[in-house]
Amino acid sequence: MLNDNSVSFDKDLITRYAQAGPRYTSYPTALQFHDEFNDGDYTETARESNEDLVPAPLSLYFHLPFCRRVCFYCACSKIITNNQARSTRYLDSLHKEIVMQGKLFDRDRCVDQLHWGGGTPTYIGNEQMSRLMQVIQKNFTLRDDDRGDYSIEIDPREIGPGTIKLLREIGFNRISIGVQDFNPAVQKAINRIQGYDETAKAVEDARTQGFHSINIDMIYGLPKQTLETSRQTLKQLVDLNPDRIAVYNYAHLPHIFKTQRQINENELPDPETKLNILQLVIDYLTQNGYVYIGMDHFAKADDELAMAQKTGSLHRNFQGYSTHANCDLIGMGVTAISCINGCYAQNARDINEYESLLEQGKLPVTRGMMLDHDDELRRDVITKLICHFNIDFSFYEDNYGIKFHRYFHDELSRLALMEKDSLLSIDNEGIHVTRKGRLLIRNICMVFDKYLPISNTNKSYSKVI
Numbered sequence: 222m223l224n225d226n227s228v229s230f231d232k233d234l235i236t237r238y239a240q241a242g243p244r245y246t247s248y249p250t251a252l253q254f255h256d257e258f259n260d261g262d263y264t265e266t267a268r269e270s271n272e273d274l275v276p277a278p279l280s281l282y283f284h285l286p287f288c289r290r291v292c293f294y295c296a297c298s299k300i301i302t303n304n305q306a307r308s309t310r311y312l313d314s315l316h317k318e319i320v321m322q323g324k325l326f327d328r329d330r331c332v333d334q335l336h337w338g339g340g341t342p343t344y345i346g347n348e349q350m351s352r353l354m355q356v357i358q359k360n361f362t363l364r365d366d367d368r369g370d371y372s373i374e375i376d377p378r379e380i381g382p383g384t385i386k387l388l389r390e391i392g393f394n395r396i397s398i399g400v401q402d403f404n405p406a407v408q409k410a411i412n413r414i415q416g417y418d419e420t421a422k423a424v425e426d427a428r429t430q431g432f433h434s435i436n437i438d439m440i441y442g443l444p445k446q447t448l449e450t451s452r453q454t455l456k457q458l459v460d461l462n463p464d465r466i467a468v469y470n471y472a473h474l475p476h477i478f479k480t481q482r483q484i485n486e487n488e489l490p491d492p493e494t495k496l497n498i499l500q501l502v503i504d505y506l507t508q509n510g511y512v513y514i515g516m517d518h519f520a521k522a523d524d525e526l527a528m529a530q531k532t533g534s535l536h537r538n539f540q541g542y543s544t545h546a547n548c549d550l551i552g553m554g555v556t557a558i559s560c561i562n563g564c565y566a567q568n569a570r571d572i573n574e575y576e577s578l579l580e581q582g583k584l585p586v587t588r589g590m591m592l593d594h595d596d597e598l599r600r601d602v603i604t605k606l607i608c609h610f611n612i613d614f615s616f617y618e619d620n621y622g623i624k625f626h627r628y629f630h631d632e633l634s635r636l637a638l639m640e641k642d643s644l645l646s647i648d649n650e651g652i653h654v655t656r657k658g659r660l661l662i663r664n665i666c667m668v669f670d671k672y673l674p675i676s677n678t679n680k681s682y683s684k685v686i
């Protein structure tokens with residue numbers, strides 16, 4: 222069968238592009254947030270957003286940071302503990318924050334999107350999950366027609382017999398299941414032993430309970446992974462028939478995430494093998510009914526994400542790709558980030574500080590930034606590139622009052638080098654990313670990131686390849 226997705230990379234090209242860079246779940250990235258932006262600025266922006274001509278619907282994110290055991294590769298904001306009292310104390314603070322945040326937004330603003338992320342949200346147990354959803358419902362206007370996107374991340378090792386049923390009953394209709402790899406040697410190397418049957422059971426239960434969409438998280442670039450192990454893992458993955466699949470590029474930053482120091486670097490696949498695995502992933506999944514959305518994400522051809530990409534309405538936020546472009550995002554919980562109108566606001570990153578601020582009756586926002594016109598323009602360019610692999614010059618000239626060629630003169634000359642490497646083409650209408658360029662979309666976006674030369678020096682970003 223002819224495979225029109227395959228691309229080839231030579232060693233020289235890999236070496237030139239295998240640099241570190243952001244994943245652009247936001248632009249500017251969190252590295253630009255500063256503490257001159259405070260809870261007062263956030264409150265004002267939130268209140269102002271109610272006055273918009275047509276106030277945006279809301280997207281709520283809740284961070285539940287606890288896990289019982291550590292996975293060595295983990296780069297999430299998590300707290301490893303077996304002490305249930307710790308999470309009970311945290312939930313008291315989270316409830317306080319929900320009440321305070323709820324007061325800032327008009328009740329006629331419906332919650333179109335809701336997400337519980339972690340850590341491991343189900344760590345807190347069925348009773349506390351039900352209670353948390355009740356508190357949310359009391360303070361925000363949740364949809365009662367099951368048509369919002371209400372999703373939760375689960376770890377199949379951390380659910381009881383009735384958990385998935387309960388999640389559906391309290392209002393979730395999308396579920397994301399953490400797996401990473403099915404190979405026993407890889408699982409051992411990352412300290413995450415998870416039986417295939419236990420994952421299959423979680424998928425089956427989610428289907429029986431009528432979840433609209435099931436996502437599975439995988440990672441490529443983990444220790445002991447080879448083309449052969451990846452081929453077997455992909456086969457097992459497709460057999461489970463999820464609606465969406467995320468295959469994340471392993472972000473290895475042991476100077477930031479201490480547990481990653483337990484990963485043996487000699488066992489990590491080299492950049493060439495990683496690219497070959499990525500190519501295999503794309504080939505395998507596209508030949509088995511999935512569409513490559515871009516930047517680590519795949520969806521069934523009839524899934525909303527694939528449709529949104531087709532119609533140009535796909536968006537990207539802190540949770541990855543989304544069909545809700547127009548929502549104001551309110552992040553609650555330790556480290557959570559909000560994105561409202563022209564501002565980003567982040568909660569305290571230390572759990573004790575988070576709890577102490579709420580104890581004092583203060584919103585726990587400790588840093589953030591207001592976006593200027595240039596930030597908003599560049600954010601729009603980067604989002605379009607990541608979601609649609611295409612830039613239409615006239616869109617920016619009409620909507621941002623700029624002459625694209627003049628405004629982005631330097632960026633276009635840097636892109637000309639990428640054009641030579643067949644990553645993209647530039648014509649009178651715009652920029653068009655090629656199949657090869659899709660795999661290096663982070664590099665292409667980085668050209669438009671005005672903060673990068675400054676922030677890249679502090680090694681906060683993971684390798685693109």
Ligand SMILES: C[S@@+](CC[C@H](N)C(=O)[O-])C[C@H]1O[C@@H](n2cnc3c(N)ncnc32)[C@H](O)[C@@H]1O
Nearest residue numbers: 294295296339340374375376399438469471472
């Ligand atoms: C909060 S976890 C998912 C829920 C649950 N804690 C679990 O692990 O099943 C979010 C996802 O982030 C991804 N992830 C974590 N650390 C990563 C890293 N260093 N590089 C790339 N992806 C990572 C994993 O795919 C993981 O499933």
Ligand code: SF4
Nearest residue numbers: 288291292295297340
């Ligand atoms: S990957 Fe999930 S379960 Fe593992 S440590 Fe990170 S948040 Fe916890």
